[in-house]
Amino acid sequence: MPTKNKLKIFNDPIYGFITIPNSLIFDIIQHKYFQRLRRISQMGLSYLVYPGAHHTRFHHALGCMHLMQKAVNVLRFKGVEISDEEENGLLIAILLHDIGHGPFSHAMEHSIVNDVSHEEISLRFMEELNKEFNGSLTLAISIFKGEYPRRFMCELISSQLDMDRADYLKRDSFYTGVAEGNINSERLITMLNVVDDQLLIEEKGILSVEKFLIARRFMYWQVYMHKTGVVAEQLLMGILRRAKELVLQDVKLNCSQALYYFLHSEINEQTFNAKTLTIFSKLDDFDIVAAMKDWANHEDFVLSNLCQMILNRDLLKIKVKNKPMKISDLNSHSQALMNKYNISQHEADYFVFTGELTNQAYQNTSQKINVLFKSGKIKDIVKASDQLNLKALSKPITKYYMCYPKKKM
Amino acid sequence: MPTKNKLKIFNDPIYGFITIPNSLIFDIIQHKYFQRLRRISQMGLSYLVYPGAHHTRFHHALGCMHLMQKAVNVLRFKGVEISDEEENGLLIAILLHDIGHGPFSHAMEHSIVNDVSHEEISLRFMEELNKEFNGSLTLAISIFKGEYPRRFMCELISSQLDMDRADYLKRDSFYTGVAEGNINSERLITMLNVVDDQLLIEEKGILSVEKFLIARRFMYWQVYMHKTGVVAEQLLMGILRRAKELVLQDVKLNCSQALYYFLHSEINEQTFNAKTLTIFSKLDDFDIVAAMKDWANHEDFVLSNLCQMILNRDLLKIKVKNKPMKISDLNSHSQALMNKYNISQHEADYFVFTGELTNQAYQNTSQKINVLFKSGKIKDIVKASDQLNLKALSKPITKYYMCYPKKKM
Amino acid sequence: MPTKNKLKIFNDPIYGFITIPNSLIFDIIQHKYFQRLRRISQMGLSYLVYPGAHHTRFHHALGCMHLMQKAVNVLRFKGVEISDEEENGLLIAILLHDIGHGPFSHAMEHSIVNDVSHEEISLRFMEELNKEFNGSLTLAISIFKGEYPRRFMCELISSQLDMDRADYLKRDSFYTGVAEGNINSERLITMLNVVDDQLLIEEKGILSVEKFLIARRFMYWQVYMHKTGVVAEQLLMGILRRAKELVLQDVKLNCSQALYYFLHSEINEQTFNAKTLTIFSKLDDFDIVAAMKDWANHEDFVLSNLCQMILNRDLLKIKVKNKPMKISDLNSHSQALMNKYNISQHEADYFVFTGELTNQAYQNTSQKINVLFKSGKIKDIVKASDQLNLKALSKPITKYYMCYPKKKM
């Protein structure tokens, strides 16, 4: 076990202080792979809607680790045995669970690194760090991969009650100023328990879990899927797709070396090797935005217009409905644009398009939340809660949107 | 209109500063009838569960007035005409809407002032103050009584979207430290609008209203109907009923003159006259608790034991279930107590009893919440919300409880 | 050591949750001596100025214990050895350090329990509880009395850096809404260290200590010595003195048995025996306020007027200056009152009087705050801080006030 020699702390507007428990973890935080997260925004382009939303994946990762420390204390207090090594594994696993995120992750994954999930890349980073730190991350990796036999530890990293959600909802709510999304992470953690290596919520925590699911749903529609944010993200995806398209046609595009690499390569799980990881580790928000700033003056009509829209926050219009949009509306917008600027249907499609938004507040199939009753009984929360029709929260909601240019374009 | 001459402010941990808009309102606040609210706790005995819950009806009333100022500003901004006189009427009506509350209101109303609601008593106080202030409260009274023709003004005072709820949920959540109940009053107010003199919520506020209803439900079960709080309140009701019983048997009981009056009189709407109001205005938490402290040494077994239980927070046990309790369980507890202390069934009933708790998060019959869509359409929120099954919130929930003595009694 | 069996928590709006570490401490909290603190306001009559200031000594005591848990963790982290028994002693000592406070402590101590400090009474309570709990409080008592050889433990209970101040400044600031008094208790605690059994602040904490001293000074003048609060407290002292005076003249006064005892006895350290303690344990805010409410109708001009003034918040006027008041001004107010109501000089003195307010932000003589430099050197903070002239904070400030009736009296 690493020695506890110095009290290292980070200031956090939410929790006050975040304490770094030992020097191994401190060294991981100091590593350039982790420092890079300082340059990756947690919420992508949401700051165009919520101007306070500039917090980073770096800060979120520290926050998760802080909550994990609390969870370990609560569970030990209740008699759940967790060794020092396991504690360390849990802390490292949660600290690094998101290290594989690239800049504007969602847009990236749907445009230039199609086939490799951020979880997979996180794992690659962890394995790389494990080499550098002489195997000290082995247990953490086992927990992260869900292979560690004590299942509740894996659930603390990834489940509907994991420390990831417990921090990000609170943090995103805090920085956006959307108070409705604020959850009482501490109360939730206080209500955790473990039976047969399974993570459970105690009976008296039922209302808090409901509240948590509702808050998540609220944040989903009010923040993550805010219609202006959706437009911005679609525009960014368009930019990256268009850039790739132009590159394939040998059109010259200025950008950083790391971004150049990803625009020019077809990356998938097989081709994603050590070199890819090294280059990926150099990619952050600054590569993307700096490229956008350059491309805003590019001669390509599509590329330059998309970039200007984001930079000047002069976005497309968007309509959101509960039913699919009419194709005829889409076509008339599209046709008007093609006529006005003499562009092709394919080019017009970057400015006129439809899409769907889906959310399911409670995943009732894969990872249920189980409730531990005083009597010892264990029930799925949907059945445990007699008050709110949680089934309603289990029903996926789908909305349909259409984007099209403002009149003045 | 009263002159605005001096900037009087109250500190409020929640809103920062509460500004008193004019000297008439300042004089009303200075009146002893209003000052008395400083000695009436907003949440009764809930501090036995939530030690921070010592805020008063005085502070809540100021908070409501503050929110009403915001609501008036928002509505005027949206083009709803509100004259200075109407504004003043709204502010006074909300300031005084709860002035008729006695100490531990719920327990009182179910024991010694059976038949007169606090709304009725609020009205009496307002009429009395109207005399003293030469008719300046006439418009406020009209709004409070729901008689003022501009219906939305009455709805700002009393409806599912009134400023009363907007403050008390936020305030109770703040002082108890139950963050889950915190609502974003300011956002709700920002979403208000008026069509055809009806108070509405704008379309983009639907999620906020849902969140507000959920928060209210949460507070209801987690705080207002917390099982320990329920026991305490039932014990207090028992104390007051027992005291009245003893008084009818001419047993001597020390207490304040005001409390003496109410223990010795049968008050109802007809007999509640000017004198009653004067005496009622002298009744506050201190009369009740001081009496309890004296009666804790009374020779009557029932009275002294009930008082000690509350004072030392050594309460009855309580079981809460979703189905009615079995009579047999009740009887066995009851019988044990009668045998042990040689008391009658009637006396034992003060320590062994059952009851029901009911809550309906959304009142879908009487006072609907209507949503104003961008298209101009207006719909009941239950129909407007396609996401959460708000019908679930409209279903009244009933729980059943049984109280009985701890083993050591 | 007591067993840790159940996670008992209290909600706290400030710290979130306060965890009760073991069943001995839980049982102490459950004891009626401690429960009584629920009925003693931390800030006396300050709520007449700051309507949110209704928090109790009960809540403050829990808060202190919470911070002590943090301090123990920080010091252990830095290598200071603290055994489980010592930790328990520290927690109990801080939990009970204020248990000897009566209602409206300051006013009481200057009127009816002249010669016995609340520290002395706290000690009596602790000794009594030590008997009931079979000696489990012995170490706590030793720390509380400053006799325990490891001096820093005593300093955590009572010094310029103790956990008492660390909680009450934060708590009073929170409930009054006076944000300027909010201190960063957690940062201060994080900067604590121990050398040679002496409690020190680390070099990088110098600014935080300065900030803390300034905040304390701010709270002193803005809150604790707020001129309206000073009047109210002086009036309350007058009430108690007048009551005692009347009792000596055999005038009948209604009040609770506990208050009756103290009005009729001369209590000092010698006569304060076990019986006195028992009766003292029954005295709380409700005895005082209930008496005031009764006495507001007493025939004695002085007593009834003083009581009405507080109850209706219709107080004396007050002038505060940096120089002593002129006797001539005092006399003219006094004479006017005597003439108008035909009362004696002695009676008029209850309504017309002068006084002094003194505060010294940093006590540079008795209990210095020492700073530990990275070099290992230790210096008094006044010498360590080169930035702010902390000497200025060491200089006692005295202000002078005069109270006199409003014109309409």
Place this chain on the structure above:
Amino acid sequence: MPTKNKLKIFNDPIYGFITIPNSLIFDIIQHKYFQRLRRISQMGLSYLVYPGAHHTRFHHALGCMHLMQKAVNVLRFKGVEISDEEENGLLIAILLHDIGHGPFSHAMEHSIVNDVSHEEISLRFMEELNKEFNGSLTLAISIFKGEYPRRFMCELISSQLDMDRADYLKRDSFYTGVAEGNINSERLITMLNVVDDQLLIEEKGILSVEKFLIARRFMYWQVYMHKTGVVAEQLLMGILRRAKELVLQDVKLNCSQALYYFLHSEINEQTFNAKTLTIFSKLDDFDIVAAMKDWANHEDFVLSNLCQMILNRDLLKIKVKNKPMKISDLNSHSQALMNKYNISQHEADYFVFTGELTNQAYQNTSQKINVLFKSGKIKDIVKASDQLNLKALSKPITKYYMCYPKKKM
């Protein structure tokens, strides 16, 4: 006057909601010159010390405008006449007061745009916008330049009590999590008054002003001049100076067009023309950081090393003292580096250097803070405050630092 047609609001974690008062102001905010502030961090590289400090100049500008709205309300309430046009001028002036800031302003001003202050550039932007908006900003410009005859309006924009400080201290404190710097902006604003067109603080606000000055001093040393932040900023200055140096030697450096322009031109007040402004408007944090990321691989030893240090947060060491550093220490570090890497003295100076930090909490010469006493007298706060030796705060404090490489370099 612009019409008030739609309630536009921004979410702010600090103030809740920020309301945009009219469509002219809304259009200014929408302008790309203003939108650009979304990409300029308020606190530069401070996020390397305080990971939450990612808020932008965009958000700060909105916050200032919000506080100005409050100030206008308070002053009008007190009878100070402010016309609607003047209000609009005040709001626009404060909204745009910082629009001339470039990225990492302090570092820029000391390296590549030496001679033009950000105030001057703000003015250029305002004049440009005034043209686009047909003269609607004329009054705002007059206030901003300090030429408007009603002096207090200029003081609301720039003085020791201006709305700029009132927001940035609060905001920086909030996002860094350094609670000690939190000021009660609302109380300060409530205490403002105007006599003879001069902005004053009322007597009862003296303590709040002291608190504000102390908080500013605290933030200065704890945050703005935090030693790690100082190192980072010096490194950034070094990068920009080195880049300029290399460019003069015709060494090729990749960077954005806007940055290229400033690296290749000598800009001063005379040469700063309309074209310069246009290019300046395209410069933001992304140009600088993206350049750093490219240059981290440059063959120049100095440039690449400086860039890597910031990107990987692997900075120089720093010592801070109250006395100037010894030249001999400096030289030995310098010599060691020159030997090890075979670099020149000039190159070594980028890694080994000294500097000074100076702060004066209260500027007692130029812009005093005047206090308005109830008697009508007006005094400088230094003389008005009898409690704290504010002279101590007027004394400039100077500290000396030395930076040098870590051993491993």
